Amino acid sequence: MTSPLQQKIKITGPSVVTANRTTDGVVIYRTATNGWSTDLADAAIVREAEPARALLAAATADDVGAVGAYIAPVEIGADGAVAPGNLREKIRRDGVTIALPVRA
Amino acid sequence: MPLVKNGQIAADDFVAVADDAELPAAGPVLISATRLLADPERLVARNSPLGVVWPNNRDVAELKPWLDRLALIALVFPTYKDGRAHSQARRLREVYGYRGELRATGQVLRDQFTFLVRNGFDALDVKKEADAHAFREATHRYTEFYQPTGDGHRSALQLRRQRHLTSAS
Amino acid sequence: MYAYDEIDRAIVHERVDEFRDQVRRRLNGELTEDEFKPLRLMNGVYLQLHAYMFRVAIPYGTLSSEQLRKLAHVARTYDRGYGHFTTRQNIQFNWIALADLPDALAELAEVGIHAMQTSGNCTRNVTADQWAGVAPGEIEDPRVWAEILRQHTALHPEFSFLPRKFKFAITASDHDRAAIKIHDIGLKLVRNDAGETGFEVLVGGGLGRSPFIGRTIKSFVKGHDILSYIEAILRVYNQYGRRDNIYKARIKILVHELGIEKFAAEVEQAWSEIADGPLTLDDEMIEDIRSRFIYPAYEKLPAEPDELRAAAGDARFEAWRGNSVAPHRQDGYAIVTLSLKPAGGPPGDATAEQMDAVADLADKYSFGEIRVGHEQNLVLPHVAKRDLPALWAALDKLGLATPNVGLVSDIIACPGLDYCSLANARSIPIAQELSRRFANPETAALIGRLHINISGCINACGHHHVGHIGILGVEKNGEEFYQITIGGRADEGAELGVLIGPAVPYGEVADVIEDIVEAYLSLRQRPDELFVDAVKRLGVEPFKERVYATR
Numbered sequence: 001m002t003s004p005l006q007q008k009i010k011i012t013g014p015s016v017v018t019a020n021r022t023t024d025g026v027v028i029y030r031t032a033t034n035g036w037s038t039d040l041a042d043a044a045i046v047r048e049a050e051p052a053r054a055l056l057a058a059a060t061a062d063d064v065g066a067v068g069a070y071i072a073p074v075e076i077g078a079d080g081a082v083a084p085g086n087l088r089e090k091i092r093r094d095g096v097t098i099a100l101p102v103r104a
Numbered sequence: 105m106p107l108v109k110n111g112q113i114a115a116d117d118f119v120a121v122a123d124d125a126e127l128p129a130a131g132p133v134l135i136s137a138t139r140l141l142a143d144p145e146r147l148v149a150r151n152s153p154l155g156v157v158w159p160n161n162r163d164v165a166e167l168k169p170w171l172d173r174l175a176l177i178a179l180v181f182p183t184y185k186d187g188r189a190h191s192q193a194r195r196l197r198e199v200y201g202y203r204g205e206l207r208a209t210g211q212v213l214r215d216q217f218t219f220l221v222r223n224g225f226d227a228l229d230v231k232k233e234a235d236a237h238a239f240r241e242a243t244h245r246y247t248e249f250y251q252p253t254g255d256g257h258r259s260a261l262q263l264r265r266q267r268h269l270t271s272a273s
Numbered sequence: 274m275y276a277y278d279e280i281d282r283a284i285v286h287e288r289v290d291e292f293r294d295q296v297r298r299r300l301n302g303e304l305t306e307d308e309f310k311p312l313r314l315m316n317g318v319y320l321q322l323h324a325y326m327f328r329v330a331i332p333y334g335t336l337s338s339e340q341l342r343k344l345a346h347v348a349r350t351y352d353r354g355y356g357h358f359t360t361r362q363n364i365q366f367n368w369i370a371l372a373d374l375p376d377a378l379a380e381l382a383e384v385g386i387h388a389m390q391t392s393g394n395c396t397r398n399v400t401a402d403q404w405a406g407v408a409p410g411e412i413e414d415p416r417v418w419a420e421i422l423r424q425h426t427a428l429h430p431e432f433s434f435l436p437r438k439f440k441f442a443i444t445a446s447d448h449d450r451a452a453i454k455i456h457d458i459g460l461k462l463v464r465n466d467a468g469e470t471g472f473e474v475l476v477g478g479g480l481g482r483s484p485f486i487g488r489t490i491k492s493f494v495k496g497h498d499i500l501s502y503i504e505a506i507l508r509v510y511n512q513y514g515r516r517d518n519i520y521k522a523r524i525k526i527l528v529h530e531l532g533i534e535k536f537a538a539e540v541e542q543a544w545s546e547i548a549d550g551p552l553t554l555d556d557e558m559i560e561d562i563r564s565r566f567i568y569p570a571y572e573k574l575p576a577e578p579d580e581l582r583a584a585a586g587d588a589r590f591e592a593w594r595g596n597s598v599a600p601h602r603q604d605g606y607a608i609v610t611l612s613l614k615p616a617g618g619p620p621g622d623a624t625a626e627q628m629d630a631v632a633d634l635a636d637k638y639s640f641g642e643i644r645v646g647h648e649q650n651l652v653l654p655h656v657a658k659r660d661l662p663a664l665w666a667a668l669d670k671l672g673l674a675t676p677n678v679g680l681v682s683d684i685i686a687c688p689g690l691d692y693c694s695l696a697n698a699r700s701i702p703i704a705q706e707l708s709r710r711f712a713n714p715e716t717a718a719l720i721g722r723l724h725i726n727i728s729g730c731i732n733a734c735g736h737h738h739v740g741h742i743g744i745l746g747v748e749k750n751g752e753e754f755y756q757i758t759i760g761g762r763a764d765e766g767a768e769l770g771v772l773i774g775p776a777v778p779y780g781e782v783a784d785v786i787e788d789i790v791e792a793y794l795s796l797r798q799r800p801d802e803l804f805v806d807a808v809k810r811l812g813v814e815p816f817k818e819r820v821y822a823t824r
């Protein structure tokens with residue numbers, strides 16, 4: 001597989017870098033302080049290809065902590081709140097859209 | 105990249121010689137398949153051990169006429185996920201009876217050691233130092249095997265056949 | 274049921290230790306994700322959207338009650354209290370932590386369950402007819418052979434890094450319930466004129482991006498030769514299967530590009546090098562495996578017990594019996610299917626409590642044995658007919674007696690975008706909506722046999738190509754759309770469905786399916802002309818017209 005860094009980075013709007021945590025697979029977002037958070041609100045927002053590449057490069061370098069980092073679109077509300085930019089990312093943040101057979 | 109031969113970390117006696125370079129007058133050499141097949145008669149007649157690097161997309165049956173004159177065949181794993189050389193190894197050992205050194209090269213990692221040894225490799229050009237040192241542990245993890253290969257282990261079916269016959273008698 | 278001997282137990286435990294060591298090295302950084310990924314996949318560990326997913330093999334779909342209880346235990350202890358039964362006789366847990374996996378595996382190993390090769394580019398779980406050994410008219414129990422294959426393909430040193438995944442399915446019945454024609458290798462147990470047992474071998478079936486129906490490569494291979502013959506097929510594939518393009522790497526593409534004759538000739542050549550070698554089976558080897566299968570001690574029971582006659586007045590019981598109970602090879606017994614497709618439920622999911630309860634019912638009514646079928650339902654394979662009313666009452670309480678087996682609401686669906694990182698669109702909510710629309714048992718019975726299959730992307734895990742109605746999720750400008758095919762089937766007459774027209778948006782799928790079903794009801798010649806047969810006779814046009822006329 002080509003590494004995400006070798007692929008052309010094209011972003012069309014505000015974006016974040018997200019991945020899954022290695023130990024348990026939980027969804028995480030790359031923060032501006034070179035760490036990870038499970039809360040999208042903590043994510044570093046990038047708007048151009050170069051900063052996006054840098055953020056992704058730093059995220060990918062943490063091979064022990066995170067799996068499969070990639071750039072994902074977000075939407076910034078009028079109040080500045082960060083929301084997932086598509087259905088997939090929404091499901092990753094909020095969970096399945098169906099009722100689970102048992103309570104989580 | 106340490107070489108593990110018959111379970112021991114060992115020095116590599118073979119010198120790899122590029123296609124356009126002069127062969128040394130003596131000493132073990134490792135050449136490409138192209139070079140070997142360009143002039144096999146003369147090369148195998150050379151008085152020092154001869155080894156060949158055989159690509160994983162070329163039929164090993166082509167080597168049949170020279171097998172007993174080759175001291176080393178090096179098969180290639182460009183990544184460990186490309187398993188073609190596993191089949192080449194078994195054919196060389198079990199079908200064509202090759203007895204010389206069979207060396208795995210490329211991305212050779214600890215988690216494939218058992219498979220490699222079962223398929224007839226006796227030399228591994230190991231990628232990571234730590235893996236080379238873990239050879240014994242990695243190849244002694246399993247005590248039983250389902251498949252018969254040329255490695256001398258009795259397969260589960262053979263053991264059970266024995267058991268079935270003894271319990272019946 | 275196959276009972277492990279000390280050799281099987283040793284291998285499964287040693288595999289757990291190996292995986293524990295691999296996880297340890299991943300978590301401490303000795304293995305990169307690139308190095309680890311194929312290793313975890315080969316032990317059934319995927320990464321989905323929210324968490325790791327863990328796929329456990331249920332070889333040829335046979336489980337003991339003890340094993341099912343252990344699966345329930347794993348669901349409860351390491352996951353969120355439920356599991357998902359898949360189309361390939363596996364169970365998946367959706368929320369498991371990598372760090373916990375070795376312990377979960379070790380617990381499963383205690384009861385002879387493993388996750389070996391439930392994913393990755395290797396030989397996968399060997400699947401079989403879920404009625405194997407109990408269906409009337411079989412030549413012999415194909416599971417004996419499936420177990421021989423399972424063992425032979427487990428940790429195979431030569432074939433663990435194939436160009437792509439490789440799936441076997443096996444049946445011994447004329448009616449194919451194992452979908453052998455859409456497997457890389459399909460095996461049909463047959464007997465030749467000399468009375469010898471052997472196999473018709475099919476090769477090159479598969480769905481995904483380029484679907485193919487398998488072709489017969491050899492019409493008879495003796496049972497004794499089956500391992501060497503299969504070794505030859507795999508050896509040819511391992512050397513010549515394409516590795517330059519993941520979408521062209523399955524054996525179906527190699528067979529297609531070479532042509533079946535040329536491919537067969539390559540296999541014959543490879544076979545000639547190894548036939549009569551150590552892979553040749555002898556009767557003692559086969560007997561040893563056969564002797565480890567435990568068969569129930571059936572009683573002599575009446576075909577029409579009083580209990581059944583007494584219950585016949587209960588319309589709900591009768592509807593269930595007519596739908597979910599099938600003839601058994603043994604007089605006085607029946608095969609009972611447990612629908613995991615309640616109206617509005619996610620297809621194929623079962624809670625830990627349901628699994629425990631089914632295990633108890635299996636002990637009470639089915640000699641402790643359970644089967645899993647590719648339709649994502651469970652089966653109790655040996656139920657005395659006199660026990661049917663009591664069993665029904667218990668199942669009904671558990672929500673496992675929906676009388677919709679084989680009907681329109683018995684939907685096969687993949688996890689789709691709710692779980693799967695490869696998905697374009699959701700599958701489960703579509704299935705849920707459809708099962709609500711067709712929840713009325715009388716309507717469903719009126720419609721008759723109709724299989725709906727849903728996949729959330731072209732990988733076709735929900736077998737949409739071979740659904741009588743197939744629904745495939747695609748993405749259009751960031752929205753979920755669905756392509757609809759009709760006329761596919763997965764049985765001995767396997768065929769790929771035909772697209773009826775442009776994809777429709779999420780909100781319209783259920784309406785479109787209702788239109789198709791209504792069109793069928795008005796177009797069928799007789800009430801017993803099945804949906805697929807009507808499509809075959811009429812082609813897609815009349816259905817297409819009905820669907821798109823008003824859209």
Ligand code: HEM
Nearest residue numbers: 319321326359360361437479480481687688693732733734
């Ligand atoms: C996270 C979940 C899953 C992932 C990532 C996944 C991935 C894939 C991929 C990539 C393929 C295509 C392989 C190829 O054609 O080379 C495939 C095929 C398949 N999957 Fe899944 N799958 C998942 C879950 C499931 C489930 C839940 C089922 C059963 C309900 C399933 C059953 C199948 C089957 C039967 C095929 C074979 C189709 C064929 O013959 O090409 N998968 N899967």
Ligand code: SF4
Nearest residue numbers: 687693696729730734
């Ligand atoms: S068909 Fe696609 S969406 Fe569905 S499980 Fe398979 S890979 Fe995922």
